[in-house]
Amino acid sequence: MPDRLHAREFLKLVTDDFTELPPPERNSAPDGPIGWRGYDGSRLRAAERTGEEESVVCGTGRVEGTRAVLIAFEFGYLGGSLGERTGDRLEAAYTHARRHRLPVVPLIATGGSRMQEGMLALTQLQRVARQSVLTRQAGLAQIAVLRDPTTGGGWATLGAGADVVLALPGAQVGFAGSRVRPADADPAAYTAETQVAVGAADALVPPEELRARLGHWLRLLTSGSAAPAPVPAALGATGLPATGWDAVRRARAPERPRADAYLGAYFTHREDLAGDRAGGLDPDGMRCGFGTHKGRTVAYAAQTGAATRPAGYRTAARLVRLADRLGIPVLTLVDTPGAANDADAEREGAGAAIADLFAAVAAARTPITTLVIGEGGSGGALALAAPGNTWAAPDSYFSVIAPELAAAILKRPATEVEATADQLRIRPQDLVELGVIRGIAGT
Template structure:
């Protein structure tokens, strides 16, 4: 699908059985609310050129088996700009979505608000934002597809404001359109690729893959459940470690199974949520998304064994809040030596990011299940752990601080690290005895852990 397809062509690429919704009728003064000379003539030319009466088309459709409300922008109609009539159509579409419990899929291609309607056009952004907020409160997902171009208020509401943002690879995406940005601005910063790299969009999707990808997202996000996700089976060592330092060495072993292996074994299908919506990503430290486990949807946030960056914690908090709003259980995998503690992490607000994740997990109404699959290093690991429903594998440990650092703080010699590890009681069986975790999971075939 080319990025500049018409609205109806874009709808046809990703949906079946599209039925247009009835639109509210609005009468306006000649040349619009501002009496802008030539405005009526410009609209007439746009209508003749595109066959549309407005810059957005709204209706219901089926996307790979899931019915949704689809709103598609027609860039050929005055640059896909938003005016009062556009706002009428968008509001009606969101109201219909809530009334019929349907997800919303904006296919966005817009240059922003319509100058010929002045501030009355700009205030449509507030109107759209309210409808989007009401739809979020209703527990309905919004998955945006940003086409070429997506700029201005359309990007700042329907695009970037969606729960999930999928972007066509060659699309121009940014708040500032090409005619209003600084002359010396780097054009690469205003692209879909740049928005994904900055954590403002979740993924680049090739046109030929868009229907399938959108269908997977819709299927996974529209299946709420009330039962907690069961913890995965252990993939590594089966027996308990003999001593505290043995537990630490096992968890740090390069050959130990990591998050990707656990996710692949647990889910039959999964999609990735990426970015903290604050300018950052942590693809090497935190994996987030939604997957299918035994026929139902489970959200996941998984540390990968590295020091977690602030953007990783913020992405995980975003994941937990979205799953909570949609009524989807959450699985978290703990595996980090601790939070990143370099100067850049401090500048990026690592403490606030950890606090935000603690708050998201604590406030979640949907059940959260945690499995410690490797290192559980201090508060940077605990922030991802579910109070009262955390499990451990035989090749993991959890500690208030790394044994080496504890020995250093206590001014003990290096050869006292092993003894310190024992005193910290970091072994899986110690954690069970202390009541910190519910139990130690076994390998597949060993039976499920108790409920």
């Protein structure tokens, strides 16, 4: 398990400076709002142990130069639990963030809601959710850091509800805390590592790297620009294909540059988003995240050349919506033979996932730039393409369906696949003539 630093020690770990916000005042009845016998004594002992008057410390500070509102939980104060006064402080912190246009960084270590305040404690989760939504609507980023432990309502609101979720290795993370989960439950399921593995958190970050990584994420998510992302230079073949089948052959060539090469050439530094927040990842089919291109932030969603799985489409939709809300332009790279069409993909909701990405792209107000860098296979590729601002590399194609499948649907023999490719008019120059794409990327 990672060390459980006190709230103020953790703030020193991640900030250049920190100024605490004045806590709101609240008159408390003896032993709290439901008269829980001994509650006042428990709070007094917690204050003596920790030096804190509540389970959160809220204020403003700079992380690698970027100013933010930080919310640090003190687990030593009644297990970092949420009560009415905790809710007061959280609401005041989010309100301050919106008033001053600052991102919010919850540094979470909590066991959940405070039993000594009963249902009034549980309803603080609704207050927190409301503040998070208002902050999201204001176009401000929220980056959560999961410390040990992050369980219960703190995980289900401040943690899992953040735009980006970073986790300390070895931290206990899960909705069910250790004392309430089933006795035969696999303890590995309630870890930061598992939450990253299933796409509920974005990255494991060791404490010694946290300030730098958090600082970079804050810079990326607070530097939006209205200008579209420039079209990347083509990295592969320069000449145009002579035939439709020649376009297919070149796009399928193993040596052709893929997404990682394009992203590496385009960005000086980047941070990946992982997972669709619904239990899935597509590490072999989709890359999503934010990076720095010539000094400004650009979001990216890039297919890698494999068949894209439902989790990949959902992750891309998550990326597009987040970038749109923060006013950050998006670059998408199309490269897939098509959507995964196996039985598991259907069970995972392939159609709904593709529809959701189509909707996210269609609704986006931030500019989206698309480059087809390889195979553009049917609707599984088109879902990632920007209407009116899609370009193609010379060694790519875009087709209503793969030529082999088109021939099969038309009941043509295999000997007519190449001719079918020509008929489909899938070469980059054909796509320009048809008005499907704006142009062909240069080198």
